Amino acid sequence: MARHIALVVEQALEDGPLTRRLVLRDPDGWPLPRWKPGAHLDLMVPGIGPRAYSLCGDPAATDRWEVAVKREAASRGGSAWVHEALRPGDAVAATMPRCTFPIAAGANRHVMVAGGIGVTPFLAMARALERQGADWALHLLCRGAPPCGDVVAALGPRAQVHDTARAPRPAWSTLLGTPAPGLHAYCCGPEAMLDGFAAATTHWPKGSVTMEHFVPPPLPAAESAVSYTLRRAATGEEAVVEAGGSMLAVLRGLGAKVNASCEGGICGACEVRWVEGTPIHRDRVLSPERRKTHLMACVAQCASSHLVVEG
Incomplete structure (x- = not known):
């Protein structure tokens, strides 16, 4: 907890x-x-x-x-x-x-696109990048006055506000530029914007784009999910989780103190370590490397007959 x-x-x-x-x-x-x-x-x-x-x-x-x-x-x-x-x-x-939404290590240019209140993580990133002497740009898309307008204005000319009530949203190619070595693009905003960002960067090199959701996206059922026995390594207690059922709820039923917030796989609060079995990862925050040892209990399912987690 x-x-x-x-x-x-x-x-x-x-x-x-x-x-x-x-x-x-x-x-x-x-x-x-x-x-x-x-x-x-x-x-x-x-x-x-x-x-x-x-x-x-x-x-x-x-x-x-x-x-x-x-x-x-x-x-x-x-x-x-x-x-x-x-x-x-x-x-x-x-x-x-x-x-769960860090500044990309190794990038030498950072382009951030925010939709409305999705600007909040970029306000901190921009300050840190400016202090590092990094090359960065922030585009805030909003209808009417921007959220945190004074803070955005204080960031200087690298932070641009695009009022889509006054003019159409600039093309993604205008906002992001052309993919290039060292360029990393970020987006945080409503689902429609994230879908557009994902489509616009589908041809970008792997690992050069990052998105953050502030509302959990709908999750379809995992086709390979099966009913399984969930065991806590710390106590040996077990319980059956039905196919598509909530691992988080069962863990809590077994007495595990697992924190949770979004319960949609986007905030990182309910991360637990797994040690045996084949989890199905459906979160939006864990890296491929991290998934080798950890899962998000709120959305993870299982493709094996048993799963053992620490805690």
Whole structure:
């Protein structure tokens, strides 16, 4: 189970249409742990549970963490709480930041494309890249005023806002340029944008593009999934998981303390190590190398008769 950190809301800023930016600090003024650009954390929503938000502040600042949250009409409770309940001085609990959307190592040019509130991880990435003297560009697509507009403006001319209420969205080739050695492209936004980005970069070299979802995409049933026996290596306890069933729910039923937030394979909260069997990975965060030893319990299924996990 994730360790929770006690924080206090120092500021709750209205920062763009339906967007609220929280400045969070340690209640006693102690420095906060370092985090990597592209990281997110879970805020613990009273009566609901964890909700994941990207850190959008300066990664070099150790006295504050910042998140920006859009008020969603179909809120699962998190954005409504942030916008309607939180006030400066309120205490909040958060998990340690985790990074499933890192800056690409080895790239020498970085092009980031954001849709609306999907800009939040790029605000931190841009600051870090600028500090490194890296070559980067940020394109923010939005209708009307941008979220976190003051922060975006402070990044300078490399950050461009494209108001699609005033002019059509630029072509993907205009936004991304031509694939080249050392060029890495990133996208975070609504599913339609991510689908367009994926189609536009399908011919790019493997490993040169990265996407982050902020809403779990629909997951079709895995055709090769079977019913299997799930065993906890730590205790030897076992239970049967029906084909297509929830590994996360069964693990919790066996007493495993597995954290979870999105429950759609995009936030990285429910990562567990597996040691035997043939898991079916359906998450959007684990690298091929990481999948050799870990899985995301919220969406993983199994193609073998048994699966053994640590914990």
